Amino acid sequence: MINLPQRIPDRGEPRPRHATAPLTAPAAARLKGPDASVRLAALSRLLLHRYGAGWTVVGVFDDGHALVHHDSEADQETTPLGALAGAVRRRSAALPADGEPYAAVLSARVEEPPAVLGRPAWTLSVDGDALDLLHDTTVLDAGSADRVAEHLALLAHEIAEHPDKVAGDVELLLPEERTLLLKAWNAPHTPHADVTLHQLFREQSARTPEAVALRHGGTDITYGQLDTASDRFAHALLPHIGVPGDLVVLTGERDIDLFTAILGIWKAGGGFVYLDPALPGPRAADVLGLADPVAVLTTSSGHTAVGDRALKVDALLALDQPAGPPPDVARPDTTAYVLFTSGSSGTPKGVVRPHRMHTSRIRLEQGIYALGPADRHLLKSPISFREFVWPLAGGGTAVLAEPGRDRDDRYLARLIHDERVTTVSFVPSMLRLLLTQPAFRTAPALRHVFVGGEALGQDLEDELRSLGFEVHNTYTLSEADYVCHRTAAPASPGTGGPGTNVGVPLDMRVYLCDPAGRLVPPGIPGEIHTGGPGLSDGYLGRPDLTAERFLPNRHDPGHPPVVFRTGDIARYLPGGEMEYLGRADDQAKVRGQRVEPAEVETVLRGHPGVANAAVVSAPDPDQGAVLVAYVVPEGEEVPVQRLREYLAERLPDFMVPARLASVPALPLLGSGKVDRKALRVVSRGRPEIDVPYVEPATPGQRRAAELVARVLGLDKVGVDDDFFALGGDSLRLMLLRGALEAAAGRQLALSEVFAAGTPRGCARLLDIDEPTRPPARRPSDRRRRVRSRTATHVEGGDPR
Incomplete structure (x- = not known):
C-alpha cells in the first residue's frame, strides 16, 4: 500500500476535486515545455518515494500509450535533482480496451507493472504559476490532497533552485509541519528529581512507615520494615560491590525476600540481573556469562544453574548488621539493572537500565494517573518495575501473585477482586481471557488497566471501558521506558486506521524518520526514533550494537543528544497522537515478549538434523502473533516433536515456535533472500509427532x-x-x-x-x-x- 497522508478507501462514485499550490517562477518554467509530462511524472515519483512507496510506476498522458518507469535499480537518492527527469524513460504500453488510464499508479511497482489499470489517485498539471492536482476524493481526502500539492510545489522549487543537490538531501517538510513535529507534538522535558529508585522508596518510607508496602499471601511487610530489612541486606552485600553499578545476579521466585534483596542491592550501590528460575539451563548459562557478576544471590527457589557459588538471600538477611543505611554511592546514572532480551546474533543481549530511566518518570506518571497511598497494584510478573516501583514510590501496596499462578486467569481475577486491587497491567491476549471471568468484571476497586506489549484492538478497549475501567494504552520498549501513552475516556472513539493509537509522547522526544533518517511529514509512516530521560544506556558489553541503534540526534541536537532507532513503524494522526503500524524488520512480539526470529533460527541450525531454518511471525486470533518455524532437514527428516524438545531445552518458552514444519527447501526471492511473506501462511494440518494418529472412538x-x-x-x-x-x-x-x-x-x-x-x-x-x-x-x-x-x-x- 502506498503511504499517503490519511489515504481513505474507495467510497462509491468518484468525485473529482482540484488542489492547487503556488509555484515560484523558475519552478513553473521548468515544469513547462516539450518534456513537461515527463518532468511532472519524475516529480510525482520522487514525492511518492519520500512517502515510503519506493520507486513506483507513474502514468503519462501524452498519447495514452506510455508508462514512465525507472530505467534501472540504481539508487536515485544520489541522483541530482536536475537529472531526475532524465532517469526515467518512456515505454510504449497499449492500454487494455476496458481499462481506465493509470488506475494503479499508486500501487504498482516498477518490477511488476500492472496488467489492468484502474482509477488514478491524482493527475498533475501546471496552470500558469500554479500546480494543479486533480484527485479523486474517494481515494484521497481534501486536506491530504492539499498537502500533497504543497509538497510537490516544494520539491519543484528545490529542483529549480538547486538542480545539483542530490535527491536524498531534500527536506520534505513545510515550515508549519516542522513546527508541529519539533515543538507542538514534542514538548520539552519536564524537570525531574535527581534521585535514585531506592531514594524514592526511602522518602516514602519516612512519610508512611506503618503503611503496607508488599502483600504476599497472608503476609504483609510495611514500608518501615522493608526499609530496615533492605538496609541490613545492603550492609551484608557491601564487601562484594567494588564500584557503583557492579552487577549482581539475583534468582528466585517472586516473594518478599526477592524484593528486599533488590532494594538492598541498590542501597549497596550495585545493579542486578534477574535470572528467571524457569529459564532452560543453556540460556541461564548465557546470561550468567554475559553478566559477569561480582556476586550471585539466590532465594530458596532460585535457578539450579547458579550452583554452590550463590549466596543465600535468607542467610544474608539473618546476619547481624549495623542499623541504618550504608553510605549511598549510587547516582541517577548508575546502572539499576540489566534486562536480557532476544538477540538477532543468536545470543541474548543485555539492555543497561540506569536509575534515571525510571525516577525521571515515576512522579510524572503518578500525577497523570492520580496514583497514591490508597492504590493497590497487582505484581504478577517475575520482575516488573512498572508494577514494583510505582506503588513503593507513591505509598501504595504491591500485591504479589503466587509464584506459578501468574498465568492462571481465574486465580488472577479472584486475586484482583478479593484483594481490592486498583491497578493492573496486562497484554491484550491475557485481558481477553480475564474478561471471561466474572470476578474480574465485577472487581470492586479496579480502576486502572494498563495495556501494552501487543496491539490493543478497539473491541477490547470498548469492552474494558464499558465496565468503567480507565484504559491506558502504552508504548514502551526495553531500551526506552514508557515512550508514549494514551488514556482513553469512556466515550473516546477509535482511530479506525490500520494500526493502534498509542497516544502522545510522555516526557520523551519522538521523531518519525524515513530509511535515510529524515523526518517524514505528518500522516506518513516512518521509523520511530526516540530519546529523553527514559532512554537506556545501550547494550551490555556490545559497543558495536549500541552504536548501531543509539544515534546522535540530528533533528534537535542536544535535546536529547542521543536517540534510539526502534525499528517500529508509526505515523502521526492529525491531533499529534501516534498510530503504531508494525515493524520495519522481522522482529516479533509473542505474549508481550520481544523475539528476534534470527536467534531461534540459529538455535535450530545447531541441531545436527537441520540444514537450514527460517522463523516468521504469523497472526493469531488468540495471542496476536505466534512463531512459525520451517526447517530443511539434513538428510532424514527430524520429527517435529524432537525439534520442539530441542528448542525447549535451550530457549524461554515464549521463543519456542507454536508451529514447526519440515520443507524440502526455503522459498527465495530474486535477491536470494528468504521469501518470508510466503512462509506466513500457517498450515492447519496436524503436525508429525512421535505418536501415531488414533481416531477418537467415543x-x-x-x-x-x-x-x-x-x-x-x-x-x-x-x-x-x-x-x-x-x-x-x-x-x-x-x-x-x-x-x-x-x-x-x-x-x-x-x-x-x-x-x-x-x-x-x-x-x-x-x-x-x-x-x-x-x-x-x-x-x-x-x-x-x-x-x-x-x-x-x-x-x-x-x-x-
Missing part, C-alpha cells in the same frame, strides 16, 4: 478432540496427541480449560487440564461417556521435558 473423545483442535487452530488431532507437543502453551491451556468447562458445565482446575494432557484425558473431564475418572496418563520422559516448562505456571491447584 462421543466424549470426539468432543474433547474437537475442542483441543479448535484451541490449537488445527483441522484434527488424535485422541492420544499431547497438547504441548502439538504446540500448546500456557495461554492456550487457559483457553482449553474455558472450552472444557463450557462443555462439562462445571469449573475445572487448571492443574486438572494440564494433567489430562491429551484428548483422551480431557474426555474424562467431560463426564460424557466416562463414568469414572482414572488417574491421568503419565507423559513420556521426552514429553515431560516439553511440558515441564508450562507446569511451573499451574502448580498449586486451583481453588474453585
